[in-house]
Amino acid sequence: MTQNKRDISRERNRMALIEAALDCVAELGMANTSVSEIIGRSGLSRGMIHLHFNGKAKLMEAAIAHSSDLYYEALDRLLEQAGSDASPQARIEAIVRSDLSAEVLNTRSVRIWYAFRGEAHNHEIIRLYSDTRHDRLRKLIYQPFLAIFREVGADDPAGVARDVTHGTLALMEGMWTDFLLHPDSFDRDAACRIVFRFLAALCPQHFDLPGAREDG
Amino acid sequence: MTQNKRDISRERNRMALIEAALDCVAELGMANTSVSEIIGRSGLSRGMIHLHFNGKAKLMEAAIAHSSDLYYEALDRLLEQAGSDASPQARIEAIVRSDLSAEVLNTRSVRIWYAFRGEAHNHEIIRLYSDTRHDRLRKLIYQPFLAIFREVGADDPAGVARDVTHGTLALMEGMWTDFLLHPDSFDRDAACRIVFRFLAALCPQHFDLPGAREDG
DNA sequence: GGTGTAAATGGACGACTGTCCATTTACAGT
DNA sequence: ACTGTAAATGGACAGTCGTCCATTTACACC
Secondary structure, three states: OOOOHHHHHHHHHHHHHHHHHHHHHHHHOOOOOOHHHHHHHHOOOOOHHHHHHOOHHHHHHHHHHHHHHHHHHHHHHHHHHHOOOOOHHHHHHHHHHHHOOOOOOOHHHHHHHHHHHOOHHHOHHHHHHHHHHHHHHHHHHHHHHHHHHHHOOOOOHHHHHHHHHHHHHHHHHHHHHHHHHOOOOOOHHHHHHHHHHHHHHHOOOOOOOOOOOOOO | OOOOHHHHHHHHHHHHHHHHHHHHHHHHOHHHOOHHHHHHHHOOOOOHHHHHHOOHHHHHHHHHHHHHHHHHHHHHHHHHHHOOOOOHHHHHHHHHHHHOOOOOOOHHHHHHHHHHHOOHHHOHHHHHHHHHHHHHHHHHHHHHHHHHHHHOOOOOHHHHHHHHHHHHHHHHHHHHHHHHHOOOOOOHHHHHHHHHHHHHHHOOOOOOOOOOOOOO
16 A cells, blocks of 8 residues: 555644644744744644754745645635636636635635745745745636737737736735735625726626726 | 933934834844844844833834834825825825835835734734724825715715725735835836726726726 | 933843754554 | 564753843933
8 A cells, every 4th residue: 555554644744733833823923933832733742843844944835835735726626616618707706706705815824825925035935935826816817808808809908918917916915915904894795896896997898897987 | 402412312222223123124024033133233232122112022013113104204205295286086196106106115115014914913003003004095095086986976986985995905005015026027117007007997087098998 | 520310231041942863652564 | 473664752952032130331410
């Protein structure tokens, strides 16, 4: 068998350390995440971090990688169940709704994400994962926008799609920040509505929200 | 005289500690900002932090307060020179341009801001200053939007203005994040253009950018 | 100039940090 | 059941953390 009782135990302990580290970051922040805290939460012994990761720094790198994986998995799951053969506007809507859903955007995930990013300039790896995540989301949303602006015969569909993609990502980023600072009063529906109101104004034929454009 | 040589020296040292602390946060992040580092940068002696602030925690609180003041001052200065008797759309434009200008948004300021906010949930004071800053910006931008949507006779001008204000702030927030992660490749003009493109789509009569709306 | 008082110094202090290794434990293969 | 090997333990270790205070310095007032 490829999975010994040993290997299973090893892998389980490895993951326990990563999860404990992420819990720690979410609750206490980067500054207060110590080896002792992580060990205490995992219930394992002190030497495990050095054994599995060769030090705290490498553990944190594994933690950011895992955190990124969790984000992708949740996003993919939601997008898959939304259907991939939908219209461009439906795909964009699904992405926005997924990115702002409770499964992807919650207290734990947002705190971890901002804690890591607050230290991005000190750790190459964090920047790398941050960029990868951003690029992937950008590509996912750029294609449908490009299709839309080609369809309506825009002068420079690629340019417009690029700008609108950039703006839409910035909008979602801002909504994440809102959630970080006020998780209790945050209104997911309102956040979606505002994003769609902006998109409806930019392409009323595709996101036909009544009253999106109040002027003109 | 109200300002002794002593008082001046005292105040100068106090500020030196705050500035050193902010430099530290900007360069090393919250996690690596230690008393020793701050002292080293300020050139003062170890006991000064306890003497002036009664501990590191209080010094950091003073630092976030000072950082917030710097933001307001720079923003006010730019808005004042833009003129306050301008049209609603000109005022909004001035706010957006100021918030994305080099004076307000630079490597130091953005790193400090995100470092503090990454730990917001641990420190009541940080959340307080973050909220205050956000509220102030929101009010500054809400009024002109309200004027615009009243002027065009929107069904629910207050509601629309609220949503558009929310979205515009989120957009700017997203642009700040872009700058944090890629200060070298960040394009201020492009960032402004994208914000205005979105606003032009929402109210074409007021932000008449050619080609803002490609569809409809 | 002498004196009182506040500012400033810098080292001592215990607590805690992350690393690492000698030891123990437990599973896999024979 | 025995043995070899990898996993896991938990304490020792040097280094750094933030706090605090006895001492020195320097200014303001008389």
